[in-house]
Amino acid sequence: MSASFAPTPLRQTAVSSPFWSLIQTSMRTRTLPAIIDSLRTTGRAYALTWTKDSAPSTPHPFWDSDVYKTLEACCYYLMQTEDKDLRAFVDESVKIIQEAQHEDGYINSYYTVSGIDKRFTNLRDRHELYQLGHLCEAAVAHHTLTGTDDLLGPALKYIALVSRTFGPNEGQKRGYPGHEEIEIGLMRLYELTGRKECLDLAGFFILERGTRDEKDEIYYDHEARARGGDPYDAWSAEYRHFYAYPRDYGYQQAHMPLLEQEEIVGHSVRAMYYLTAASDYALASGNKEVLAAVKRLYASTVRTKMYVTGGIGSLERSEGFTDAFWLPDQEEGGCAYSETCASFALAVLSQRLLRHELKGEYGDVLETALYNTVLGSRAPGGGGATHGAGSGGVAFYYQNPLTTFAGHGKARSKWFDVACCPPNVAKVFGLLGELSYSYSAQSNTAAVHFFVSSECRMRLPAGEVVLKVETGLPWSGGVRLAVSAPFAVALAVRIPGWARSSYTFSGPPGVEGTVKDGYLHLPARVWTGSAGTLALDFPCVPRRVFAHPRTGKLEVALARGPLVYCAEGVDNPGLPLHSTALLLSAPLGEELAPEQEVAGIPGVPVLVAQGRAVDERAWEGGALYGDGLERAAWGEVRTVRMVPYFLRANRGGDGAMQVWLKRI
Amino acid sequence: MSASFAPTPLRQTAVSSPFWSLIQTSMRTRTLPAIIDSLRTTGRAYALTWTKDSAPSTPHPFWDSDVYKTLEACCYYLMQTEDKDLRAFVDESVKIIQEAQHEDGYINSYYTVSGIDKRFTNLRDRHELYQLGHLCEAAVAHHTLTGTDDLLGPALKYIALVSRTFGPNEGQKRGYPGHEEIEIGLMRLYELTGRKECLDLAGFFILERGTRDEKDEIYYDHEARARGGDPYDAWSAEYRHFYAYPRDYGYQQAHMPLLEQEEIVGHSVRAMYYLTAASDYALASGNKEVLAAVKRLYASTVRTKMYVTGGIGSLERSEGFTDAFWLPDQEEGGCAYSETCASFALAVLSQRLLRHELKGEYGDVLETALYNTVLGSRAPGGGGATHGAGSGGVAFYYQNPLTTFAGHGKARSKWFDVACCPPNVAKVFGLLGELSYSYSAQSNTAAVHFFVSSECRMRLPAGEVVLKVETGLPWSGGVRLAVSAPFAVALAVRIPGWARSSYTFSGPPGVEGTVKDGYLHLPARVWTGSAGTLALDFPCVPRRVFAHPRTGKLEVALARGPLVYCAEGVDNPGLPLHSTALLLSAPLGEELAPEQEVAGIPGVPVLVAQGRAVDERAWEGGALYGDGLERAAWGEVRTVRMVPYFLRANRGGDGAMQVWLKRI
Known part of the structure; x- marks a missing residue:
């Protein structure tokens, strides 16, 4: 049996x-x-109060979800620190949502004003169930914060409607969302309430997806016909670029059933949300085939389609995955999409997989995605009273190219028209506590x-175990x-991948650890006082990182601890980064940056x-081209300075930035 | 005074x-x-016979132009060889065009069936004047072939209507086409007929373009409002990706007047057609500012935005130019567009610039574009009786990525929905004679x-000069x-850029040449018999080509004579091309390919x-990423075989192809 x-x-x-207090405060x-x-x-906050008369002529189909996500994020911060504005x-928002709920449970600003009779007729494009998923997540967070059913009640009532509407039974629609997310919400509701209805509906959505008729x-084909369209109507100017x-239907991971999928494809946020829910579903249901599929597709993601920064989804057109090992770094032309939300979701999925088993790879990916793509997507700084100026904390990347x-x-x-990224970034850094620690009863x-x-x-x-971590990371x-554990408990501590060959450990006398799958395991014992003190060191020194040759990226990146670095024009005036190669034979050094130069x-x-x-x-x-070996000759040796990727684009300069540099 | x-x-x-006879025959x-x-x-051939009843529900706005271009191409081949099918x-087609002409001269299938009252109301998007430009070019070719006015007459009548409609005078529209081309047609009509109306209208279109009001x-803004739209209506799902x-309006080179433009931008075919017409206009009008602008923008094109294959326009989204030195090779993601028609047009523009002055750069670009991108866009083979099978000669590339x-x-x-490329390829190779020789009276x-x-x-x-070339090129x-010249005439022979440091020349005793701007100039004399025989040699040996470091492409390409080469999977089984580096220190060799392996x-x-x-x-x-220098270690030395780029994708294999390879 797996240790959950x-x-x-x-x-x-x-x-x-x-480090993190500054970030959480900001x-x-x-x-x-x-x-x-x-x-x-922008009006999103009040979309659920719209009437036909007050609504914009083209209401947005998923504005509600931005409110739900922000509400959820606020709950996490309020669980830790009271704040009257967030409260x-x-x-x-809770009041608006309550008042927007229809008699039968339905909540959705778009269909409320554009025609309630059309609800549930275009799951493919209209994000109805996606929005509900975010409502469920917000409801769980709100219940956890307040202990009330003020939001949980409406969410469950809406879920009941959806449960009646969708499912495998006679008279039910055999549909599933165009953008996965409700599955996550259902699993969170199930874990909070134990309602089997939620587990079953999640299972239905997860397993029905991509099944084909004779x-x-x-x-989506049936649905298109039923609304008087045709299965090819997504091939319109509005949506065509997705496909x-x-x-x-690979765009929506609906090209085949989950259990048959071997390669991660399509819209990367959709894909990660799908796997996150499937991972939770496998945990709750014990369905081993689902877990195997999740692990297979996770491996496809992180071993063939992930940037060194933890970014995923290299194609702008579909905001999605493309061929294995195709990881272009520059945004121009429609590459290097690497959406913030996709990395957020990859981090969350990695945490979910850590519920099944301790594997260093999951923790490594979580750490890489959080510290680099997700953290760097928000303008650094703005963390304290003296750092309140400028864009610190209040400007965001949607795409995270590597050059x-x-x-x-x-x-x-x-801000963005589609504003998923900012609230997701706020959410995940409010969850640090949950991401850091877990416990297995088994x-x-x-x-x-x-x-x-x-x-x-x-x-x-058996009582309370207190774990206290002090570290200078990153x-x-x-x-x-x-x-501090007054009864016997085993410990498992992740050894980061970047320190796996250099870490040191010292524990109380007689405590020996064994390393398995990237975790240091210490057998069960009572931990108390100095006998409960462990010291680890994960040496943070500059290191060179290389990419698998199948990427064709015969370059070198620099990293230090969990942070990937980049070279910027502002630190390297006069040096053309794109034609600069780092010497593999020269030592790497480091210097402390003046605070005022790095967002305080x-x-x-x-x-x-x-x-x-x-x-x-x-x-x-x-001339643009020429022959003669002198055209390929290297100039004199120069110093190249690099800063953490998450701190990029923060100090002016000419805008040049590169994670990967040529190597010689 | 310039020598025209x-x-x-x-x-x-x-x-x-x-070599060329096989190609021209096929x-x-x-x-x-x-x-x-x-x-x-597809119905294009008969679009001009449509009535409201017989037309498709969404007639295509520029189908007529495919007929015109094909008609023009046929004329060139018929000037050289009679052929009953082409005839x-x-x-x-000429008969259909004649019958489709309205009383007032108008010819256009799209507006004829979708509402003649809407004609000339959307120059930005609807290609009306673009189509007329191709009609004019076809008319000139048809007149040259037949000596009749069967097509020239209708073209001139339509031009008269356009001349009345557009221009700087009271009551005229101050418009210009959304896709340049009519300017080329007008200049060709002017050169054939001497009608000042054509020169003036071309000048108006060329110089009015991009001018701004207070x-x-x-x-395009005025026009959008006049038809009840607004200037932002091109920002719709249908067109948005262009911009x-x-x-x-850089997309249409209408962001500023020609004389102010410093950098080539926008849709690459539009841009090349614009410069081609402007070059001809400068020649005919003596407008030196226009010529300076053309040369400036040509330099911007070939010195900062051209692939080594003579391809241009690296961005799929707009089929156009983007930043200088940004020349990604792979198509995935929306890069490396390198449209066939753009290289065709670059070759034509280069020829047009050679009308102003002899500069090796123009001939070099013409040669590179023709031999590599344009020639390779058509499936090789199909040249003779024994090579009639397969796709030889009858399949085409629209995009020409370098990997x-x-x-x-x-x-x-x-075939393609937008079918500009195939007829343009046919056209240009029918014009070899015109591309090869010219004469300056001055x-x-x-x-x-x-x-x-x-x-x-x-x-x-003064009489006839006969030039006879015999060469084994490419x-x-x-x-x-x-x-053979019975009277004194000077000669100028282009020395290809790739042979500029290795060519040899021997002429009749006492004939000394001087090289200027890439041309070997021989002073005027009578040429006759053995005293009229010159021998040149442009050694065709394998050479390495490098790209300007500002491209960031620190790689190497191989070329031989005018041909750029590429490595293909089929010739290099088991060798991962994307992670292979060519040794700069090793000699390059060559072997003769068996005919049956290279399209006969x-x-x-x-x-x-x-x-x-x-x-x-x-x-x-x-693992996708790793540290340790062994991750960057090279394997054993292997042989890499390469074939001319124009012969690529012709013999199966795994589909891998690369022009540029890494270098060590």
Whole structure:
């Protein structure tokens, strides 16, 4: 039997890390207020109050979900720190949602004003069930925060309607959402309430998806005909770019049933949400085939289609996956999409897989995605009283390319038409406590996955286990873990992939650890006082990272600890980054960056490498191509300075940025 | 005063080259019949016979132009060889066009059936004047072929209507086409007929384009309002992808007047057609500012935005140009568009610039574009009685990426919805005679630009000059030029860029040449018998080509003579091309390819280089990223075989193809 690990409830962990406290504070005091302000000024916050007369002429089909996600994020921060502005938004939104609910449970601004009779007729394009999924997640968070059913009640009532409408029985629609998400919401409702209805409906949505009839058609085809359209109507100018060919249902992971899928395809956020729900479903139902499919598709994702930054989905057209090993870095032309939400979802999926088993790969991916793509998608800074100016904390990336060119830098935006990314970023960093610790009753093991200076109080049937982590990560890799357990409990501590060959461990006398699948396992014992103190070190030193040759990326990236670095024009004036190769033979150095240069964040090491650019003197005269080996000659050795990727595009300069550099 | 060079009329040159005869024969006997067949089966051939009742529900706005272009191409081949099928198509089409002409001169199938009252109300999107431009070009070709006004008459009558409708005077529309082309047609009509009306209208269209009113609006804005739309209506789902932002008129080169433009932008075919017409207009009008703008934008094109294959327009979204030096090779994601028609148009523009002055760069670009992108866009083979099978001559590329991946090869297509490319390819190779030779009366100089075994009889006022070229190009670079001129005439012979440092020349005793701007100039003298025989040699040996470091493409391509080569999976089984680097220190070799392996083309040398792939053994285990220098280690030295790019994707294999390979 698999040892199922339950994340520790959020309120039981107190974060003390200076690094993360700055970020969490700025999330609460700057990021969420800015998001709420955008929800209000764009009208989203009040979409559920629309009437036919007050609605815009083209209501947006999934504006409600931005409110739900923000509401959910606010709940996480409120569980940790009271805040009257966030609380006011939560209360206001809950009231609006309650009042927007139809008699039969339905809640949706788009169909309420554009024709309630058309509801549930276009699951493929209209995000109805997607929105409900976010409502369910918000309801679970709100219940956890308040203990009330103020939002949970409406969500369950709406779910009951959906349960009657969709399913395998006579008279029910055999449909499933065009954008997965309700499955996650259902599993969270099930875990909170134990209602079998939720588990069954999640299972139906997950397993019905992509099944074909005798005419090789799927539900979206039937549905299109039923509304008087035809199965090819998504091949219109509005949607066509999502698809590689008509009825390319891989976009929605509906090209075949989950259990038959071997390769991750389609829209990357959809795909990750699907696997997240399927992972939870496998855990609750014990369905091993579903778990095997999730693990297979996860491997396809992280071993063939993930950027070194934890970004996924390299194709802009479909915001999605494309061929294995095709990972272009530049955004121009429609590549390197690497959507913030996709990395957010990959991190969440990785955490969900850690519920099934402890595998270092899951924790490594979670760490890489969070520290690099997700964290860097929000403008750094804005963390304290003295750092409140500028765009710190209140500007966002939707796409996270790994290079930008001089003269074409990429600035973060205050808001987006499709505004999924900002609230998701706020959500995930509110969940640090849950991401960091979990416990398995079956194996009586307390686990540490993600290292944040914090204190976690695990309330187990036998009593309380307190885990206290002190660490300088992401800057320095010492980890002091103080465990207090008055009864015997085993420990499992993730050894980050980047430290697997260099880490050190010392525990109380007689405590020996064994490493398995990237986790250090310490057998069950009582932990108390100095006998409960463990010291680990994950040396954070600059290192070179290479990509699998099948990517064709015969380049080198630099990393240090969990952070991927990048070279920027602002730090390397006069050096053409795109024609610079780093010397593999030269040592890598580091220097401490002045705080004022790196968004007011203390302790940031800048990496210093040696490189040579192609000598442009052989190219004087303006030819674009030429022969003669002098055209390929290297110039003198130059110093290349690099900063963490998450801090990029923050200090002016010419806009050039590169994670990967050529190598010689 | 500039020495204007007039191309030699087509009929005065007889091509004898085995290489080109095969191609021209297959163009006439396979390519054009296949195009005509597609025009008929798709209904294009009869679009001008449509009535409201017989037309499709959504008539295509520029189907007529495919007929015009094919008609024009047929005329060129018929000037050289009679062919009853081509003749029948020409006669049939001319009759249809005559009968489709409205009383006032208008000809256009789309508006005839969708509402004649709407004509000339949407120049931005509807290609009306573009179509007329192709009609004019066809009319000039048809008049040259037949000496009749059967098509010229209708074209001139339509032009008269357009001349009344558009222009700078009171009551006229100050419009210009959304897709340039009519300007080329007008200049050709002017050169044929001397009608000042044509020159003036061309000048109006060329110079009015992109001018702004006091509200910073251009004609397309006014026109949108006039038809009850708004200037932002191109920002719709149907057209949005063409533009980087609303009212991004750079797409149509209408963002500013020509004389102010410094950088080539927008849709690449539009841009090349614009410059072609502007070049001709500058020649006819003596407008030096226009010529300076054309040369400036040509330099921007070929020195910053051209692939080594002569392809241009690296962005699929807009089929157009993007940043200087951004030349990604792979099509996935929306890059490496490199449309066939854009290279066709670049070759034509290069020829037009050679009318102003002899500059090797123009001839080099013409040669590169023709031999590589344009020639390779059509399936090779199909040249003779024994090579009639398969797709030889009857399948085409629209996009010409410089790499494809294993498992994702790119096959040529029989036809396209937008079918500009096939007829343009047929056209240009029918014009070899005109592309190869020209004469300047002002400087009394006969010039050879493009080397094709052929005999050109230049009919000059003082008598006939006969130039006879014999050459083994593109395979071997010996050129024997026999000149027969009973009166004194100077000669200018282009020295290809790739042979500029290795060519040899020997002429009659006492004849010394001087090289200027890539041309060998021989002073005026009488040429006769052995005293008229010149021998040149342009050694065709394998060479390495490098790209300007600003491209970031620190790779190497191989070329030989005018041909760029590529490595294909089929020739390199088991070698991962994308992670293979060619050794700069190893010699390059060549071997003769068996004819049956290269589309039945005799004498094709295969290039043989040495390379090393990254050793994948360090990557066993499935990780996508890793550290440790062994991850970057090279494997053993392997042989890499390469074939001419124009012969690619012709012999099966796994679909992998690369022009550029890494270098060490």
